[in-house]
Amino acid sequence: MRTRQELEEYLTEQFQWFHRHPELAYEEYQTTARIRELLEKEGIEICKSSLQTGLIAIVKGTAPAAGQERITALRCDIDALPIEEQAEVSYRSEHPGKMHACGHDLHITAGIGAAILLHEKRESFSGCVKFLFQPAEEESHGALKMLETGMMQDVPHIWGFHSDPTNETDTIGIREGYVAAAVDRFVVKVTGVGCHGAHPDDGIDPILTASAIVQGLQSIVSRNVNSFHPALLSVTRIEAGNTWNVIPAEAYLEGTVRTMDHADRILFETKVAQIAERIAAAYGAKAETEWIAGPPAICNDAAMAKLCEETAAKLGMKTVPEESSMGGDDFAFYIDRDTMDREVPGCYVKIGTGVGHPIHHPAFRVEIPVVCRTAEYLSELLLADLNR
Numbered sequence: 001m002r003t004r005q006e007l008e009e010y011l012t013e014q015f016q017w018f019h020r021h022p023e024l025a026y027e028e029y030q031t032t033a034r035i036r037e038l039l040e041k042e043g044i045e046i047c048k049s050s051l052q053t054g055l056i057a058i059v060k061g062t063a064p065a066a067g068q069e070r071i072t073a074l075r076c077d078i079d080a081l082p083i084e085e086q087a088e089v090s091y092r093s094e095h096p097g098k099m100h101a102c103g104h105d106l107h108i109t110a111g112i113g114a115a116i117l118l119h120e121k122r123e124s125f126s127g128c129v130k131f132l133f134q135p136a137e138e139e140s141h142g143a144l145k146m147l148e149t150g151m152m153q154d155v156p157h158i159w160g161f162h163s164d165p166t167n168e169t170d171t172i173g174i175r176e177g178y179v180a181a182a183v184d185r186f187v188v189k190v191t192g193v194g195c196h197g198a199h200p201d202d203g204i205d206p207i208l209t210a211s212a213i214v215q216g217l218q219s220i221v222s223r224n225v226n227s228f229h230p231a232l233l234s235v236t237r238i239e240a241g242n243t244w245n246v247i248p249a250e251a252y253l254e255g256t257v258r259t260m261d262h263a264d265r266i267l268f269e270t271k272v273a274q275i276a277e278r279i280a281a282a283y284g285a286k287a288e289t290e291w292i293a294g295p296p297a298i299c300n301d302a303a304m305a306k307l308c309e310e311t312a313a314k315l316g317m318k319t320v321p322e323e324s325s326m327g328g329d330d331f332a333f334y335i336d337r338d339t340m341d342r343e344v345p346g347c348y349v350k351i352g353t354g355v356g357h358p359i360h361h362p363a364f365r366v367e368i369p370v371v372c373r374t375a376e377y378l379s380e381l382l383l384a385d386l387n388r
């Protein structure tokens with residue numbers, strides 16, 4: 001068994017290794033091999049699965065169970081981003097154009113640390129904890145790969161956590177209810193009739209049509225959604241034409257819709273297509289809409305959120321109200337009724353990494369003491385969960 005200082009030194013070293021070797025979604029081979037190696041060295045069991053990248057580890061308590069054995073799970077995402085690092089750290093990314101700018105290196109290391117701590121204490125609890133080292137969070141569908149393994153079927157509820165550079169170290173952001181939005185994407189193809197730029201009357205202008213659609217889409221939030229519901233639509237890409245004196249035949253719009261409420265999500269799917277088609281028709285053009293559904297919203301379970309607060313208090317950490325965000329996380333799939341076909345309560349907690357550059361920023365960094373502290377916090381939380 002390591003002392004606190006030995007554990008801190010060990011986890012710091014591992015954290016810096018993961019930081020230096022970032023890998024993008026579905027390419028996390030080196031990362032996965034390293035996680036496997038470190039856990040196996042500790043005698044922690046790795047589940048057999050069909051996963052190409054990512055893995056599931058299981059820590060089993062050896063105390064006799066009073067009643068039914070409890071199971072819990074922790075999701076740790078492991079992928080990095082296509083960003084050239086600019087952080088002022090000695091352990092900078094060694095992979096050009098790639099960086100752990102979302103703190104998933106912390107998630108990996110704190111997950112490993114929590115597994116080690118629980119494994120050391122295995123005689124003090126019964127039941128088990130599944131650690132989901134999940135690939136491709138940034139691509140929004142890595143969680144589904146984990147679910148395909150079938151290893152979540154006996155898990156009654158699940159924990160998730162994320163780095164938060166808007167809070168100081170030793171600060172846990174937590175709240176019950178909605179904390180992250182459903183993340184959907186849409187693409188609209190507008191088809192008109194191309195012609196000479198000097199003779200617009202000979203054609204049907206898809207650019208003018210697309211512009212009207214952009215304006216029209218903004219009316220959904222202001223006119224169709226309940227004013228008390230968070231919701232937004234952003235058109236983020238518009239593409240048409242290739243020169244100055246030709247009206248093209250086609251235009252493309254792409255964007256994202258963020259909602260918390262399930263009914264609002266359905267409403268947007270219908271309304272985006274309807275507005276695009278009908279505005280296009282009014283201009284004599286045609287519009288086809290493709291709706292690409294991403295993760296649903298994340299709603300934190302009240303009892304689990306309370307346990308997060310109690311655990312923080314026990315460790316002398318501060319809690320602050322978790323900021324709700326219109327950002328999303330595919331952690332939502334694990335707790336989505338439609339995906340899981342049953343109720344799976346979940347809780348997604350924010351770990352203060354020291355106030356600094358936001359996540360996805362090239363200079364984002366995690367304060368080193370957070371690594372070991374997060375491992376301790378998560379192991380305490382999981383233990384409290386098994387004993388509740």
Ligand code: NI
Nearest residue numbers: 102104137162
């Ligand atoms: Ni992230």
